[in-house]
Amino acid sequence: MTRTVYVNGQYLPENEATISIFDRGFLFADGVYEVTSVLGGKLIDFDGHAVRLERSLNELDMGHPITKEDLLEVHRELVRVNEIEDGLVYLQVTRGAADRDFAYPGSDTPQTIVLFTQAKPGLADSPAAKTGIKVISIEDQRWGRRDIKTVQLLYPSMGKMAAKAAGCDDAWMVEDGAVTEGTSNNAYIVKGNTIITRQLSNDILHGITRAAVLRFAKEAQMKVEERPFTIEEAQGADEAFVTSASTFVMPVVEIDGASVGTGEPGSVAKRLREIYLEESLKTAV
Structure with a gap:
């Protein structure tokens, strides 16, 4: 089964998902991430991961491209459409795409946000x-x-x-x-x-x-x-x-x-x- 992933507001088949070669996550590792476990189709410690994501973004002077409520909905939708019983949801946010320069781009630069799932049957029974x-x-x-x-x-x-x-x-x-x-x-x-x-x-x-x-x-x-x-x-x-x-x-x-x-x-x-x-x-x- 082809996974459905989330890229900048869209749910896409994984083989159709792309980001810019100028994305600062690719060029400078200018991005943050979180990984949330899924057990029995439910998210473990989601609130904690959402709070830490906010802190990471703040520490790097990055904007917040999605609300906590919408982020939860994206997580749940990916778990649902990919039929994840046990597994992981990976989230990455970068400063976005801009011509290569060590200086940060303007605050009006759209950020990149990507999420995908990984099925891990029996995750709790390793x-x-x-x-x-x-x-x-x-x-x-x-x-x-x-x-x-x-x-x-x-x-x-x-x-x-x-x-x-x-x-x-x-x-x-x-x-x-x-x-x-x-x-x-x-x-x-x-x-x-x-x-x-x-x-x-x-x-x-x-x-x-x-x-x-x-x-x-x-x-x-x-x-x-x-x-x-x-x-x-x-x-x-x-x-x-x-x-x-x-x-x-x-x-x-x-x-x-x-x-x-x-x-x-x-x-x-x-x-x-x-x-x-x-x-x-x-x-x-």
């Missing part, structure tokens, strides 16, 4: 959640504003490939001796009864799943400590895990060849995954 994933560590060489969810994803892509070459699933990035985050997720360790994860700043993405998981953890009387941690500390932890919109809560069982804890998914990560999926489905739209 086999990796039962076995855990293996990660390597790499130097964090990204730009300094990682809190803005831009389409500048080349270095994270390089990190994913480095992990693949090492026979692993992902990479944790390290700066000044401490873990920042994974290539497409927030990173955590568990020591005793304490969940440890880096505090919010410009150094990491302000994860929507991160916020929900930490809120649920506190409601479940779990102790949370927001601070940096090292790879060595992580290797000696009882558990480790990552969170993201597409993997929810995913256990990490090996870091740079060293087993974490028992080398199997730990009880905290498994419980948080259960709680997150259960509670998020209650508020899905």
